[in-house]
Amino acid sequence: MLPAGTLADRVAIITGGGTGLGKAMALEFARLGARVVLASRKQENLEKAAAEIAGRGGEALVVPTDVRDPGQVDNLVNRTLERFGKIDILVNNAAGNFVCPAEELSVNGWNAVVNIVLNGTFYCTRAVARHWIGQGRGGNILNIIATYAWTGGPGTVHSAAAKAGVLAMTRTLAVEWAPRGIRVNCIAPGPVDGTGAAPQLWPTEEARQAVIQAVPLGRMGTPEEIAHAAAYLVSDYAGFITGEVLTIDGGTWLGRGLFKGSR
Numbered sequence: 001m002l003p004a005g006t007l008a009d010r011v012a013i014i015t016g017g018g019t020g021l022g023k024a025m026a027l028e029f030a031r032l033g034a035r036v037v038l039a040s041r042k043q044e045n046l047e048k049a050a051a052e053i054a055g056r057g058g059e060a061l062v063v064p065t066d067v068r069d070p071g072q073v074d075n076l077v078n079r080t081l082e083r084f085g086k087i088d089i090l091v092n093n094a095a096g097n098f099v100c101p102a103e104e105l106s107v108n109g110w111n112a113v114v115n116i117v118l119n120g121t122f123y124c125t126r127a128v129a130r131h132w133i134g135q136g137r138g139g140n141i142l143n144i145i146a147t148y149a150w151t152g153g154p155g156t157v158h159s160a161a162a163k164a165g166v167l168a169m170t171r172t173l174a175v176e177w178a179p180r181g182i183r184v185n186c187i188a189p190g191p192v193d194g195t196g197a198a199p200q201l202w203p204t205e206e207a208r209q210a211v212i213q214a215v216p217l218g219r220m221g222t223p224e225e226i227a228h229a230a231a232y233l234v235s236d237y238a239g240f241i242t243g244e245v246l247t248i249d250g251g252t253w254l255g256r257g258l259f260k261g262s263r
């Protein structure tokens, strides 16, 4: 764990910060001294997370936001600046997903996921970076993707294609904005328990066990394991890291190997 004070005085916007991995990152960033801004559609979830942060002595601002709407994203940036006067960190964590064979996926279904994951990430990134560039200052962006950005993800073509786009966006902007002092990185989590992925991707215990079977470390990850790595990547400890993907998946994307039964 990073020491308390690592993110002292930092202001972090976390999209999808009311649930799952976003909430875990918000709690960890606040523990490290950051003031956090929680942005997603459902105010109730955001308020609950903010209350938990306040209960632990942290400070959180709630800004209900649909990241698919550039106007709401501008409002998120403006509200953050009004309250805290600056932005240091943006975590693009908001996502939507469901399993659906590609040939059955409707245009609206495709658009719902691609607009949240790919377009929403760009709208938030552009709005925050415009502010930084206008101020002549740098900052940190962390995008939460998934390993199927490069392996492909049968059954979730919308999400896999959108996450691949976010990976390309990360590498592009890491170089384009490096002279501006803006770092851009990704975390690619494997299956994590206690998040919104469960009802969408492994809704039954049987389905969950099938997912675990695919993980070389033999278990799901925890939201806290992702949050610790996220805090590192947005901190000064990672000051020379940009355009990188940190995979946290218990070895899943590497596969189980071919010769387990041979000896």
Ligand SMILES: CCCCC/C=C/C(=O)SCCNC(=O)CCNC(=O)[C@H](O)C(C)(C)COP(=O)(O)OP(=O)(O)OC[C@H]1O[C@@H](n2cnc3c(N)ncnc32)[C@H](O)[C@@H]1OP(=O)(O)O
Residues within 6 Å of the ligand: 095, 096, 097, 098, 099, 100, 105, 106, 107, 108, 109, 110, 112, 113, 146, 147, 159, 189, 190, 191, 192, 196, 197, 200, 201
């Ligand atoms: C290790 C494994 C890797 C795992 C990687 C995990 C990635 C994740 O992203 S997990 C995060 C999961 N969390 C969520 O999905 C929470 C947020 N999700 C949502 O809000 C919805 O699920 C949403 C993505 C569908 C968006 O909601 P909304 O904008 O309200 O959209 P609608 O409900 O109006 O639906 C739009 C469109 O999509 C069709 N649709 C929705 N669900 C399904 C489904 N299960 N199967 C097929 N189609 C679905 C819906 O029918 C609409 O289309 P039309 O009917 O054609 O209008």
Ligand SMILES: NC(=O)C1=CN([C@@H]2O[C@H](COP(=O)(O)OP(=O)(O)OC[C@H]3O[C@@H](n4cnc5c(N)ncnc54)[C@H](OP(=O)(O)O)[C@@H]3O)[C@@H](O)[C@H]2O)C=CC1
Residues within 6 Å of the ligand: 015, 016, 017, 018, 019, 020, 021, 022, 039, 040, 041, 042, 043, 045, 065, 066, 067, 068, 092, 093, 094, 095, 096, 116, 120, 144, 145, 146, 147, 188, 189, 190, 191, 192, 193, 195, 196, 197, 198
């Ligand atoms: N859990 C896992 O196993 C894995 C997760 N991931 C990634 O981790 C990240 C977090 O997912 P996870 O915690 O699992 O799932 P959650 O469903 O808990 O989190 C998704 C968040 O996105 C928010 N969100 C969805 N649509 C919008 C929107 N249009 N505008 C703003 N916010 C929105 C939701 O809030 P609200 O409904 O209030 O809008 C929710 O808080 C995602 O990027 C996901 O793809 C990647 C690999 C594995």
